Amino acid sequence: MTAPRFSVRAVLRRLAMLSIRGHEAPFVLRDLDDALQHDLDSGIPTRRAHWRYATNVVGSAMAMWRARGLRVYLPISRLDVKTGVRMLVKHPSLSLVAAATLTLGIPTGLAPFHVFNALEAPLPVEDGDQIRLLRYWNTATSGTDRTTMYDYDRWRGAMTSFQTLGAFRTGAFNVLVEGERVAPSSGAEATASAFEILRTRPLLGRTLQPADEDVDAPAVVVIGHTFWQSRLAGDPDVLQRTLQIGDRAHRIVGVMPDSFRFPVQHQLWLPLRENPAQEPRHGRALNIFGRLAAGTDATTAEAELLAIDGPMATQFPEAHARLRAEVTPFALLAFGLAKSGMRGQPDFYVAQLLTLVLLSVACANVGMLMFARNSNRATELAIRTALGAARSRIVGQMFVESLVLAVLAAGFGLLLIDQALSPLMHRLADGQLPYWVDLSVTPWTASWAFALAVFSAAGVGVVPALKLTGQGIRANIERSRSQRTGTRYGGVSGVLIVADVALAVAIVGFALTMADVVKNIAGTDDVAGIPVDQYLSAQLAIPGIEAATGAGSSDSGALAARMGATQIALVDRLNAEGGIRGVGVATALPRMDHAARWIEIEGDATEGEPVAYRVRSANVDIGFFEALEQPVLAGRGFQAGDLGDNSHVVIVNTPFVENVLGGINPIGRRLRHRQGPDGKPGPWHEVVGLVDNLGMTLVRPFSGEGIYHPLAPGDANPVRLAIHVGDDPLAFAPRLRAILHEVDPLAVIATPMALDQVVEGDWYVMQAVSLGSGVLVAVLLVLAASGVYAILSFSVTERSAELALRSAIGAQRRDIAFTVAKRAMGQFAVGIALGLPLALLLANSAPDEGGPAAQSPVLLTLFTAIGVVVLVGIPACLAPTLRALRIAPHEALKNSG
Amino acid sequence: MSYLGEFEQLILFAVVELGDNAYGGAIRQCIEERTGRTASSGAIYTALGRLADRGMVNARVGATTAGQVGRPRKYYRLEPTGARALQETYSTIQAMAGGLLAQLDKLAQER
Structure with a gap:
């Protein structure tokens, strides 16, 4: 689809x-x-x-x-709408509760649809939906695989379904503006055709041109509006200036408008200078995209791409057997999802279903409120029925009255989405949301909101109206005389309130546990006793070597050699710097989510089949454990001799020994990766050492069974540095940049931060889940409160004569209050009793195994949950109970006839 | 004589002007440019459909050529019946309006 x-x-x-x-x-x-x-x-x-x-x-x-x-x-008359508005004004507190419930319920129902649409929106350029990504999907890993200059040249020469193809590669560049310190900026090396595809005119100057891609052409750069304003103070003569990018001066030839941050959130565009590649799967990765030719759709384009790419699997079976060429929407660039996108994920449907269930519960609650409100209109209904109004007409009017409320709530809900969702998402994504993601309300969202409003109005207005009008003319007249509806809330309403309360208790418990987990992540730094607040963490990378040096080479070996030399020189300089106690280099540091791999242990098999274990892994340099002040508990640490291609050794951590090896001595055991880059099992690695658990995931630091491979300088780009600085590690960041600039002006230091501030990967998911469950709690609490309020309001109206009689014969105020509230109290009690086991179940499913978070007193969490629910329930009971206490006996008895 | 409403007259005049290139969009544009009045494409087509039923215009679907993209267009040509009806309607209006325009102007100026 x-x-x-x-x-x-x-x-x-x-x-x-x-x-x-x-x-x-x-x-x-x-x-x-x-x-x-x-x-x-x-x-x-x-x-x-x-x-x-x-x-x-x-x-x-x-x-x-x-x-x-x-x-x-349209079964709507102006009078119906007017009556609807009048009814809202006449019952302000009831209207407020109902509107608040739907104002939360409708955006909740909208949210998954709206957010997923925004994430997958086309690029905000002319006919942006015609721009497609061309990529490889690896069927073995179920993930994207890289495309290179070889693929770009081949596809560009053969494809007719695209007007033109473009290529780009992103990275961070060291940019030096005159009179300032060098600072990294995110940018892309792109072909000139990329700008042709994007059809965006520059604000000043020009975009990149094909001549700029020549390796001998002068170095040029196009800058973004934000960069122009923030780094160059909006200089009107910007086109006369140059920027030092890496080790080379680049002339600024154009400024792009603020709305242009292609491909994700980038501000610099340099020409992509790369020689045609001679072999497939070699050279550096780049992204390929294009604009569909007029009258061609993505399916046709993909069929052509497959036809062109078909022979590759035969010619290069090793490299291409598991690769499938695809044409996908451009937005998938940022998410690495399968071609079906977000809608191909079961999570999307689960989220949508859950929110719609929630909206239905909200509608049922508001329906009870409407029922309570309309139960006072027995006289009106009787007169209208006697005058010949058809039942459908009365039901239609009540539908319109509810529609007024629902549309109002949908409007507030849309406002809420428009104003609150965008800052919230940007905060969650740490300012890294792709530039095409616009969370403001679209016509589609508004239409969906209106559809939900009609759905809500049908549930809220029509069902109670059918019940109220379903008793015939005689009954209507009878009721009007007695001022009573003759209708009782059935079991459904009771079940609804019990369900509201039970869910609220359960979700409160879950939300508190989640919040506890997020909060306690700071406590996980005790994992191996590393003083993480004394370490500066930073990423070291050498990007865009071709663009900066004009070498025109796609030789990744040259880049690796330069990276290796830079890494060695930098570590030496840092170790010589006063106050630095150690420098560790790795592909991932403690607190970060390390890559997960499947491994097999030699001799560990069930019925002849080797057992697979999923473990975390990282590559670390020889001095890594020493820099983190971590002793090798058994065996030895890495040595210079371990860095060669023919040496296959690993160090494992204590959870690995406990959970994978069952506590036996790991030294000398052999393991291998189940699937190497070529899809076959990797070579056997001998375990030579054992270290403590340093934390290989942020959220589950205590369960990270992991292995460490030796990392030779230049083996990885980028790498992470852990620099033991002492107090206030962030203060060392400018000095680090200055040293690096002297060592290699091309190398970039990115995201410097104290190691205890590092959050990534699952952290954002945890935060989102925590926040989402918090919102869910709010919605459920409002629902429970509105349900209780509705049932009590209605009950007081129905029982006014009985309460008056009780009052007249001398009942105490306390007894009357108890009589009114006892049913609600009973429903609360049942709801809490049902919610508690659910809360326990959910609390146990939270990812807190083994850590301090698990030590949180569950009982305290649950009592807090109950306390919150009761606190919300009391005000809901209070207003109707007070109304009951204010009933004047003589008035009520007179009215009851 | 066949009666033609004002909108139908506008359409038929546009068909006369456009000759072989008289399709819905062009007719709509022609009316808008000459009179400043906008009409929806649907209204143009339903009116043309009525006129075709009455034998005043003849419709043909444009051929789809190799390079053409999108849906086909429907072209209209004025039939002699339509031409006569338009002529008669316009003459009737002219005959009726003869010598009255000055008076009409005067009345229109009154508050």
């Missing part, structure tokens, strides 16, 4: 296709497209052209309906 396109034009076009029917429809649709194109070609602003298109669509649909003798029947 192709994901729908969510540009305004696509929405309008879909609306046109849905609404314009009949045998003339194809011609009308063609004319609508022509008219829009004509407007756009004649220079009318896009927004105005879309508006004209929309009015044309609506006008056409209505004209064609009229021609077919159809009339639009």
